Amino acid sequence: xxxxxxxxxxxxxxxxxxxxxAATGMMLLAAATELITIYVSLELTTLPMAALTTFLxxxxxxxxxxxxxxxxxVSSALxxxxxxxxxxxxxxxxxxxxxxxxxxxxGDTPFGNYxxxxxxxxxxxxxxxxLSAAPFQMWVPDVYEGGPTPVVGFLSVASxxxxxxxxxxxxxxxxxxxxxxxxxxIAGLAGASMVIGNLVAISQSNIRRLFGYSTxxxxxxxxxxxxxxxxxxxxxxxxxxxxxIGPDSVLFYLAAxxxxxxxxxFAITIISSKINSDQISDYAGLSTRNPVLAVVLALSLLAxxxxxxxxxxxxxxxxxxxxVDSGLIWLAILGxxxxxxxxxxxxxxxxxxxxxPSESVQKITASPAPWLxxxxxxxxxxxxxxxxxxxMEAAQEAVKALAV
Numbered sequence: 001x002x003x004x005x006x007x008x009x010x011x012x013x014x015x016x017x018x019x020x021x022a023a024t025g026m027m028l029l030a031a032a033t034e035l036i037t038i039y040v041s042l043e044l045t046t047l048p049m050a051a052l053t054t055f056l057x058x059x060x061x062x063x064x065x066x067x068x069x070x071x072x073x074v075s076s077a078l079x080x081x082x083x084x085x086x087x088x089x090x091x092x093x094x095x096x097x098x099x100x101x102x103x104x105x106x107g108d109t110p111f112g113n114y115x116x117x118x119x120x121x122x123x124x125x126x127x128x129x130x131l132s133a134a135p136f137q138m139w140v141p142d143v144y145e146g147g148p149t150p151v152v153g154f155l156s157v158a159s160x161x162x163x164x165x166x167x168x169x170x171x172x173x174x175x176x177x178x179x180x181x182x183x184x185x186i187a188g189l190a191g192a193s194m195v196i197g198n199l200v201a202i203s204q205s206n207i208r209r210l211f212g213y214s215t216x217x218x219x220x221x222x223x224x225x226x227x228x229x230x231x232x233x234x235x236x237x238x239x240x241x242x243x244x245i246g247p248d249s250v251l252f253y254l255a256a257x258x259x260x261x262x263x264x265x266f267a268i269t270i271i272s273s274k275i276n277s278d279q280i281s282d283y284a285g286l287s288t289r290n291p292v293l294a295v296v297l298a299l300s301l302l303a304x305x306x307x308x309x310x311x312x313x314x315x316x317x318x319x320x321x322x323x324v325d326s327g328l329i330w331l332a333i334l335g336x337x338x339x340x341x342x343x344x345x346x347x348x349x350x351x352x353x354x355x356x357p358s359e360s361v362q363k364i365t366a367s368p369a370p371w372l373x374x375x376x377x378x379x380x381x382x383x384x385x386x387x388x389x390x391x392m393e394a395a396q397e398a399v400k401a402l403a404v
Contacts, residue, residue, distance in 0.1 A: 249318035252311075
């Protein structure tokens with residue numbers, strides 16, 4: 001962000017201050033175990049990000065920020081109402097106490113009470129906005145196209161990781177006793193996100209808008225792991241059973257996706273600042289203008305597809321295996337098909353960079369700071385592909401807290 005903000009020549013202090021506020025909200029969110037803390041942390045994350053989205057003060061940037069703020073406010077209202085319903089049923093905002101209250105409840109409805117059922121649905125809808133999952137993804141393409149590139153990269157990785165962390169904790173710690181019911185809902189959101197994200201991305205000509213739809217599809221892949229974290233137990237009552245491989249694969253996927261997506265956005269930031277365009281056609285001949293940059297961007301795109309031996313390939317292997325083990329075979333098949341579809345629009349960018357001639361012969365250069373960030377992200381991307389065990393072990397340790 002340093003070079004990017006320096007070129008803007010305004011509001012530099014405010015920019016980094018808002019980034020720190022958003023990062024603080026994300027860290028609090030990932031550590032929260034109580035509904036009110038979760039809500040406040042989400043707002044501390046969302047409001048600075050809305051301001052950062054409008055930072056360019058252009059028409060597209062202002063429109064994106066307004067859409068982000070309005071849809072975010074609606075999703076927050078839905079989530080808050082859902083939390084109120086859950087509190088009314090359980091009498092507590094602590095996740096562990098909520099779990100105890102649900103476990104002791106009885107009734108004829110799937111959740112023992114329709115209000116609790118509605119509350120969980122509304123909370124999932126609110127989280128869906130933060131996860132950029134379909135059908136709550138309306139803000140994503142405009143924000144990705146209109147917002148500052150470093151902000152979009154930060155939003156696509158850090159915000160998604162924090163949101164998925166709290167979704168895992170809320171669903172598996174607070175609502176695991178009704179997991180067989182919300183698991184079907186999560187599986188439906190996963191399927192819709194994969195299909196909508198990949199199909200719409202095919203027609204995009206703006207690389208940042210393409211990445212917006214791409215992140216929707218990746219949210220779908222990760223939601224497969226969330227849905228696969230629970231399976232039907234044996235016996236008459238079919239009590240839910242915890243399947244650790246699902247949440248394990250979610251955390252590993254988030255790490256692999258963060259490395260690959262950050263590498264791609266670092267490269268896009270360097271390129272776009274020099275060519276003053278986000279059109280894919282203007283990436284023609286990049287391999288001759290800066291071969292190293294073209295290779296790193298190509299590798300990150302291949303990693304996002306899930307080509308072996310990249311980290312996302314390992315993550316998808318874990319996620320789809322977990323889905324099959326949990327009886328979600330249809331979702332695993334849908335995920336494999338969508339992975340193949342995603343190869344089309346990612347490879348299209350690579351083809352433009354390496355096979356089409358450029359109208360300009362000017363070399364693309366950057367200061368050491370962006371190259372350092374790009375190198376670190378690229379190294380992490382390669383490391384998780386060739387030595388995934390270290391990251392997976394860390395994910396398994398983190399998930400032990402969710403086991404019931």
